[in-house]
Amino acid sequence: MFDIKKVPFSRNGSYMVISPLHGKDEQHLYLRNIRNGDNDLGEVFRIEVLADGQVVQYAPVLSPNFLRLETDRGFADFVISEAKVLQIRSVGVGVRLTGITGAYDYAVPVNNDRFEVNHSKQEIRYMMTPIKGQLLMDAPFQEQRCLKIVADFLPETQSSEMECAIEEFFTVWNEREYLQFSNVLESVRNEFQTWLDHSLECDVKLTNGRELAAYITWSCIVQPEGKLTRPAMYMSKNWMTNIWSWDHCFNALALAKKQPELAWDQFMIFFEHQDESGMLPDFLNNRFALWNFTKPPIHGWTLKQLMENRDIVTKGKLQEVYEPLCKWTEWWFKYRDDDHDGIPQYNHGNDSGWDNSTIFHQGTPIESPDLSSFLILQMETLSEIAEELGEKEESREWAKKSNDLLDRMIRHFWINERFAAVKSGDHSIIESESLVLYIPIILGKRLPDSIRKKLVEGIISNDFLTPFGLATEKPTSAYFREDGYWRGPIWAPTTLLVYKGLADSGETELAQVVAHRFCNMANQSGMAENFHALTGESLRDPAFTWTSSVFLILANTLNSY
Structure with missing residues (x-):
């Protein structure tokens, strides 16, 4: 059972979500439409339970396949039977859906028993169909809209069942029959069980x-629609209802072993929206791509790991991704x-993924060793792909560029026995105690032994490694904040990057310590966007996919030891 105050109720493929409105109304549950990005929460109907015509309190119980609202008079079960269909069954109580309406929203009767609700504000329509019991609609029309839209689905008698269906559609609705409720419950249960069976294994603890x-x-997967050309795993169905152009890489890695085709979909989706210049958008949703920012080039690092499964990452797929x-x-x-100077820069913290890291506190543009490290690995991966595709000369060129940047990066950033970020142009050193300066550990044994050892020592001696994992800012730093986003909290992606770097550096024991602490924390606190570095408490969005994916990856590595 999951806590719906943290984990929204939805299903694979669907844009329909039931959850509270975080930061807005956390006392009620709402049916939401999470299309069109995260500019609003997409609320469509407030959900209430009725007994004898009165609203009564309920206790939500969330299982993977259905949501139950329990009262002392009866219960109501909700299941998203198909991506666009919500079915409800109640015993002893009714269900009220109150529209969160705007300027042009209205309800109109269809065939005497159904109602069509045109939710102009959310740019979608809903067909409301009573299957057992009755639908009473209170929707007085005035000028261009209904003043309110209140739909009461009620059983015929106090002891009888009520069943209904709420179906999304855009243009025309075609009459249909809905599956028997018990069959729907079993079908969705089996679907989730299949997914669970194809998730990475971990220790029983x-x-x-x-x-x-x-x-x-x-x-959190939504079906292809609009801009989304492939099934896409959103970061969350709470409020981070987009995919970002480095988050998708971590989700792809968690899927690679058991669901490789879906992993490839996650990896490639951004390249299908690549600008002619080569830039990738910051984020995507079904409706638009945002171009004000981008994210760091971790795609070569990711692809190198995906290539370990050559049954799926075939020569054809390498040809597909090589030019992009x-x-x-x-x-x-x-x-x-x-x-x-041959050292690329970040123009904003958002472009690095570490939005407000202390390497940006003196302004931008800045040159940071993590960016060069990613590009070194990306060019190395391109060299390997070019070699396999028979492009020998291009392979040699990419290998030379990778090696040259490695030498240039060390000369440029290794200052006073540590890596530092510098301002682009005058190359003045930026004082920072951010973990981002240790991300070059991903280069592993490509780094000189002396540098690699200093990085490992710094991670340990600077107290980045807390009892719960890797803090993103040194806890004794003047800039450390308990809930400071990238100025302290533990994050999943940085944990995996450092873990992989340590493992590739031969620091197996320390890598396992990092994995163990992170997994224990997430197992206890949930799959939050980030975590309090000193207590392990969950912070920000409490149900995040890249945290879930990194947990599965690291828990699986622990299981193999």
Whole structure:
């Protein structure tokens, strides 16, 4: 059972969600439409339970396949039977749906028993169909809209059942029959169980975390629609209702072993929206892509790991991704190197993924060693792909560029026995105690032994490694904040990056410590967006997919030891 105050109720493929309105109304549950991005919460109907015509209190019980609202008079069960269909069954009580309406929203009767609700505000229509019992609609029309839209689904008698269906559609609705409720429950239960069976295994002590992570990743997938050309795993169905252009990589990695085709969909979806310049958008949803920012080029690092499954990452798929990955790499050198020193820069913290890291507290543009590290690995991966595709000369060129950037990065950023970020142009050192300066550990044994050892020592001696995992800002830093986003809290992606770097550096024991602490924390606190570095408490969005994916990856590595 999951806590619906943290984990929204939805299902694989659906844009329909039931949850509270976080930060707005956390006392009630709402049916939401999460299309069109995260500019609003997409609330469509407030959900209430009725007994004898009166609203009564209920206790929500959330399972992977259905949501039950329990009262002392009876209960109401909700199941999303298909991506666009919500079915409800109640015993002893009724269900009220109150529209959260705007300027042009209205309800109109259809065939005497149904009602069509045109929710102009959310740009979608709903067909409301009573299957057992009755539908009473209170929707007085005035000028251009209904003053209110209140739909009461009621049983015929106090002891009888009520069943109904709420179906999304855009243009025309075609009459149909709905599946028997008990069959729907079993079907969705089996579907989730299949997903769980195809999720990465872990130690039995982490079973609760595994089931939660599996539910979040399963339920956060939306079907292709509009801009989304492939099934896409949103970051959350709470309020982070987009996919971002590095988050998708971590979700792809968690799917690679058991669901490789879906993993490839996650990895490739951004390249299908790549700008002619080579830039990737910051985020995508069904309606638009945002181009004000981008995210760091971790795609070569990701692809190298996906390539371990060559049954799926075939020569054809390498051909598919090679040119887009070349353009993405070249974009950083063409358009993000204003001082032409061969070291690409970040123009904003958002472009790094570490939005408010202390490496940005003196302004931008800045040159940071993590960016060069990602590009070194990306060009190395391009060299390997070019070799396999028979492009020998291109392979040699990419290998040379990778090696040259490695040498240049060390000369540029290794200052006083540590890596530092510098201002682009005058190369003045930025004082920072951010974990981002240790991300070059991902280069593993490509780094000189002395540098690699200093990075490992710094991670330990600077107290980044707390009892719960890796803080993103040194806890004794003047800039450390308990809920400071990238100035302290533990994050899943940085944990996986450092974990992989440590493992590739031969620091197996320390890598396992990092994985163990993170997994224990997430198993206890849930799959939150980030975590309090000193207590392990969940912070921000409490049901996040890249946290779930990283948990599954790391828990699976622990299971193998």
